[in-house]
Amino acid sequence: MVAAQLAVSPLPGAPVSNGADVSIVGVSHAFDLEGRPLPVLDDIDLDIRAGEFVALLGPSGCGKSTLLRLVAGLEPPSQGRIAAAGEEITTPDPSRVVVFQDPTLYPWRTVWKNVALGLEARGLLASQKGRVDDALKTVGLAGFERAFPRQLSGGMAQRAALARALVNDPSVLILDEPLGKLDSLTRIAMQAEIAELWRQRGFTTLLVTHDVEEALFLAQRVIVLSERPARIKAEIVNDLPYPRHRGDPRLAELRGQALAHLGLDASW
Amino acid sequence: MSPFEQTGSASGFGQPRLQVDGSVLARGALATAAWTAVAASVTLLANKKVGFADPLYVVETNAGFVIWAVALALATAVGAFWPPLGQRLGRTAPWLVVLALFVGIWDLLTAKLGLLPVPFFAPPSALVEVYADDWPRLGESVLHSLRLLALGFLFGTVSGFVTGVAIGWSRGLGYWVHPVLRFLGPIPSTALLPMAFFFFPSSFSAAIFLIALATWFPVTVLTWSGVASVDKAYYDVARTLGAGRAFLIFKVAIPAALPHVFVGLFMGLGASFSVLVAAEMMGVKSGLGYYLQWAQGWAAYSNMYGALIVMALIFSSLITLLFALRDRLLGWQKDVVKW
Numbered sequence: 001m002v003a004a005q006l007a008v009s010p011l012p013g014a015p016v017s018n019g020a021d022v023s024i025v026g027v028s029h030a031f032d033l034e035g036r037p038l039p040v041l042d043d044i045d046l047d048i049r050a051g052e053f054v055a056l057l058g059p060s061g062c063g064k065s066t067l068l069r070l071v072a073g074l075e076p077p078s079q080g081r082i083a084a085a086g087e088e089i090t091t092p093d094p095s096r097v098v099v100f101q102d103p104t105l106y107p108w109r110t111v112w113k114n115v116a117l118g119l120e121a122r123g124l125l126a127s128q129k130g131r132v133d134d135a136l137k138t139v140g141l142a143g144f145e146r147a148f149p150r151q152l153s154g155g156m157a158q159r160a161a162l163a164r165a166l167v168n169d170p171s172v173l174i175l176d177e178p179l180g181k182l183d184s185l186t187r188i189a190m191q192a193e194i195a196e197l198w199r200q201r202g203f204t205t206l207l208v209t210h211d212v213e214e215a216l217f218l219a220q221r222v223i224v225l226s227e228r229p230a231r232i233k234a235e236i237v238n239d240l241p242y243p244r245h246r247g248d249p250r251l252a253e254l255r256g257q258a259l260a261h262l263g264l265d266a267s268w
Numbered sequence: 269m270s271p272f273e274q275t276g277s278a279s280g281f282g283q284p285r286l287q288v289d290g291s292v293l294a295r296g297a298l299a300t301a302a303w304t305a306v307a308a309s310v311t312l313l314a315n316k317k318v319g320f321a322d323p324l325y326v327v328e329t330n331a332g333f334v335i336w337a338v339a340l341a342l343a344t345a346v347g348a349f350w351p352p353l354g355q356r357l358g359r360t361a362p363w364l365v366v367l368a369l370f371v372g373i374w375d376l377l378t379a380k381l382g383l384l385p386v387p388f389f390a391p392p393s394a395l396v397e398v399y400a401d402d403w404p405r406l407g408e409s410v411l412h413s414l415r416l417l418a419l420g421f422l423f424g425t426v427s428g429f430v431t432g433v434a435i436g437w438s439r440g441l442g443y444w445v446h447p448v449l450r451f452l453g454p455i456p457s458t459a460l461l462p463m464a465f466f467f468f469p470s471s472f473s474a475a476i477f478l479i480a481l482a483t484w485f486p487v488t489v490l491t492w493s494g495v496a497s498v499d500k501a502y503y504d505v506a507r508t509l510g511a512g513r514a515f516l517i518f519k520v521a522i523p524a525a526l527p528h529v530f531v532g533l534f535m536g537l538g539a540s541f542s543v544l545v546a547a548e549m550m551g552v553k554s555g556l557g558y559y560l561q562w563a564q565g566w567a568a569y570s571n572m573y574g575a576l577i578v579m580a581l582i583f584s585s586l587i588t589l590l591f592a593l594r595d596r597l598l599g600w601q602k603d604v605v606k607w
Contacts, residue, residue: 094510104501118509
């Protein structure tokens with residue numbers, strides 16, 4: 001099914017774009033910490049092509065999640081400009097959906113009603129119920145419609161959160177360490193699923209992670225960020241075709257590079 | 269035939285075997301024996317003569333005990349074969365025995381031996397007399413109390429919920445409401461009774477106001493804290509999915525705050541009971557509180573006990589009702605206390 005698209009793509013296995021391009025120009029951001037500004041982002045410039053899969057890699061607490069919140073429109077940047085599909089981002093919009101580290105499903109809603117949240121908020125639910133079922137099927141949760149979040153395992157809850165994002169048919173999917181709290185086996189399985197989803201849907205994907213392997217396995221481009229305040233330290237282009245294999249020697253090579261940028265190559 | 273087929277349902281289908289549950293039989297028999305002893309003691313032993321008038325409804329009361337003992341015997345016999353009844357009987361049997369002891373000793377100390385001081389302690393038959401003779405007045409009191417309570421609790425709940433959501437959501441409103449809440453909230457509503465009777469056109473409206481006030485305070489505080497403690501990530505999720513302000517309040521903040529709200533409702537209901545009874549005793553000339561006051565004034569102590577029992581049943585049922593409502597609305601919660 002995806003094979004037909006392969007020939008058209010610049011990168012083998014990468015999707016035909018349905019996404020929006022994102023441009024981040026001169027963005028700096030600071031938090032107010034008891035009256036004193038705490039700078040977290042320092043002059044970030046980043047252009048993301050429509051349909052591209054970009055990973056932001058950096059030490060924990062460096063401000064990468066903050067950058068995602070700015071792209072999502074949850075907060076305005078202190079300085080600089082962020083635009084999606086040419087339009088400046090000022091508010092959140094269902095075309096740019098975030099999957100957070102915690103599934104943050106509403107415990108009082110069933111899985112189905114959680115996934116339906118975006119459609120309901122926009123008043124589209126009555127006419128487009130089928131999209132909820134489709135999204136649940138996509139993430140492999142068909143049959144769990146009436147379960148409550150507390151009845152789900154961590155991986156299933158995160159799948160439900162993914163379905164809740166996908167149901168909105170986003171042009172930019174923002175993943176904020178979505179697999180960070182899962183056990184390693186579930187994580188490996190879901191990495192492959194996310195890659196596959198992206199190839200089928202073609203949305204622009206922005207992933208924050210501090211897992212070097214995850215970043216390299218999934219993304220076409222890995223942006224390495226410095227300690228706080230985060231600056232772009234390096235950019236690693238991964239031109240391996242999809243579907244990728246974890247044992248690929250090229251991945252190991254790139255991993256060495258990434259760790260070197262993070263100053264962690266002593267044990268490599 | 270293989271040995272497995274003999275235990276299958278097919279072979280036993282022709283003659284369903286009745287199984288006697290020995291433990292139900294034993295427990296039921298014990299409860300029946302205890303109540304039979306009570307019935308025997310109240311019927312066979314002679315009452316001690318107290319005062320001038322003969323006590324009324326003695327025969328009826330005794331007959332009631334006999335019927336109850338027979339009913340228990342029947343329930344034991346049926347329950348031994350029929351698990352739904354048997355399980356209930358088995359569970360309640362220890363309590364039935366304790367109650368039998370209580371009633372038996374009570375009757376001995378009052379009707380039979382006359383050991384307890386007379387107007388203050390009445391025999392079981394006196395309670396029967398209260399319900400049989402005074403039920404119209406008691407029933408009217410119940411209706412009056414319920415009407416007052418319903419109006420007061422409803423106003424208090426609605427205003428408390430709205431206030432709580434408003435100050436939990438909006439800092440600007442919180443600035444004005446918070447000091448008032450802190451200053452007026454902790455005053456027991458009963459302390460305002462004299463003032464309220466003075467300010468309000470009728471004691472009825474004054475009582476509604478005070479019951480509402482007593483309910484309002486805990487409902488407001490708990491709703492407010494519930495709305496204020498909603499996980500901020502819930503709002504982030506809804507906002508990125510395109511939710512507007514009304515959606516954030518009604519579909520996120522309020523459902524997330526509901527467990528807190530119910531704690532407030534329980535506290536408010538308890539407070540409203542106490543204000544209700546105090547108001548009825550002090551100024552409202554109707555209702556169960558007034559009945560209690562009236563009974564005490566006429567030294568009709570058995571009427572007082574009768575009214576207290578009715579009150580306990582009603583208030584307990586109201587709390588049960590609130591619990592049922594909570595279980596319905598908050599079934600998604602993991603561990604909830606069962607009432």
